[in-house]
Amino acid sequence: MTAPARLKASRARRPLQRLVQTLVGPAAFDFWASKLHPAWSWSRPLAKIVARHSESRDSVTLLLQPNRHWQGFRAGQHLNISAEIDGIRVTRSYSLSDTPRPDGRIAITVKAIEGGKLSRYLCTTARVGDVLDLGPAFGEMALPATPGGSLLFLAAGSGITPLMALIRNLAGQGMPVSLTLLYWARSREEVCFADELRRLAAQHRGFQVRFVLTRANAVADDECQGRIGAEQLSALVPDAVQRQVYACGPGGFVDTVRTLLAAQVPQFQAEAFTPPPRLIEESGTVQVTLAASGQTLSVPRGQSLLTALEAAGLQPASGCRMGICNTCACGKRSGTTRNLHTDVVQHEPVSALRLCVSSAASDLVLDL
């Protein structure tokens, strides 16, 4: 929140709240509130894990009870989830896999990714009763206000989660559309929501589902195999080009779908989950996006970001220019940086990146 926004919000607060804020302050309030209930907070959206069940061999669904600071969501959106692992808060985006519920609870389905810090933690370590930090819901993928006509959903891997929320939403409305879901997974054991999808397909004549396995043989009637391609697509869904298409999955999958269909179909919405870039290069330039001001600049790798941004005509706050005073620190939302003193490479989003002693190692998004 910006300072003026915070001021406005605090002015609008009721007198009792202002009194409490003056007497104890938000940090102390959170400290004492968390003693009474782990998910109570002055202003931060937190949620308690109230149930967990495994969804496939490597995925779990967590049912969360958010506190009153959670602002809600639309089916098809994502949110940032943070948990503390070895003293460090780790944040990742997950899709909400259920539609908004009357009891206010929300569900995320998490697939344990090889080497993935938070996904492994959520799948194996997190327990009922633990508290997670929530970010606001985001994402553009959404159903029209009054859905109709015929739709095609293409999901790969954990790309099923936001589409599952849309399917549940449509099923809740009595399936007012003709919908086909093609869902790619490596093996049967990695398929999430299989039972529920089959049940919905049996209940609703307009809904068809096909599980496409890429590393296992198809056995059931609704299974088939092979990677996505033009032939496969026209064989499975002959009228694909007449449908409104929603696609979700890893970057490569979404790119393929986009080339195959985007130009021909009446409506195309897609979202890609791209794994964090791990490739480190020392030379050349990268794109730095400044989230607050919406600018994008090209800056050289290997140079201090402070110097590079100044060379581009910006004036970020700075002081010592040697990494000790923290004046130049700003949030990094994504991308990889290298510390010029220690050579340590940081892939994670951080709240305080010291621009003067960091260089860009990949494209970056900064909170400037």
Next chain:
Amino acid sequence: MTAKPANRPLSPEQLGHFAAELDALRARTAATLGQRDADYIRAIVAAVRYTGLAGRTLLFVGAIGGAFLPLLLWPACIAGTLLLALSKILENMELGHNVMHGQYDWMRDPHLDGKTYEWDIAGTGDNWRKTHNYQHHTWTNVRGMDDDVGYGLLRLFPEQRWKPFYLLQPAIAVIFAILFEWGVAIQDLRLGRWFAGKVNNATMREQFRPVGRKMAHQVVKDYVLFPLLAGPFFLPVLLGNIVANVLRNLWTYTIIFCGHFTADAETFAKASVAGESRGQWYLRQLRGSSNLAGGRLLNLLSGNLSHQIEHHFYPDLPANRYAAMAVEVREICSRYGQHYNTGSLPRQFGQVIWRILRHAFPSRPAEPLSAAASVASPLTGAQSSSA
């Protein structure tokens, strides 16, 4: 005073090695930050909260209960005041000061965020981040750049020009200690420049706004709202709050003055820091800082500023690591023949008091000997100040 300890002159190459060893210690420590550091700072947060709650509760018990059971009044109020002072000392030093340096930013806990943390003291966190984190830590003991050298109020080094005003400084130093938090609060306003007409009223009003808001917040909280909670028995609560704040002021003043104004601490001329190498920067931090030897309780209550040298080498590393790092820092310094300034609290503070008294009167830097030493030293502007 005793003769200045000799520092072995270092060649640029030796200085490079000196810096590399200190950098390596930083990297080794930074690589192991994790759960136990998080647990440590959370334990400090808890200690601040519980001592604060206990202190305030005891003040209410003393004030309200004491009205009916007079026996209760003094013991409860004294215990409450001491606990509240302890809570504020812990909050200001081990929690606030260290968190505002960004020492725990790697945890990404929004309540322990260096850029936004606000502490329980009259000065704003934002002003502190500028005058302390940047000016003081970057230009440590550089005259004319580090405001902390005498805070524009005291003459502590013979290199500062003497004025008759300084004859009053023994008294001024005491008043400054009692009101320390208010001094810190207005430090960045540079009222002297305003009095001299160098800053116009509109600018001053603009700069004062956030400062005034924070001051008002502290006054309303400690001197209006909390006492009012005791209703007609507000007076002991009010007095307890005042005393707790003053005790905190005296303690923080003592610790901070011991950090840079002991007998062996040096100040530096502006010219000496131009083009400073990393090794020279480390050396200046070392010569301008002094430690307090006292053990774990002193480390805790001083916010680990008992390791002022380590803090100045590594202001952004968690202070709970300084004690372990100090062993290696000291060893590195001795191998390079550099004096490591440390002593007990009474000894170091005694030297501070001596400075305050001595330099109230005209004094001159001890010239010939240290001038020769400083020519040989890479810090060409360094001047001894043991007068």
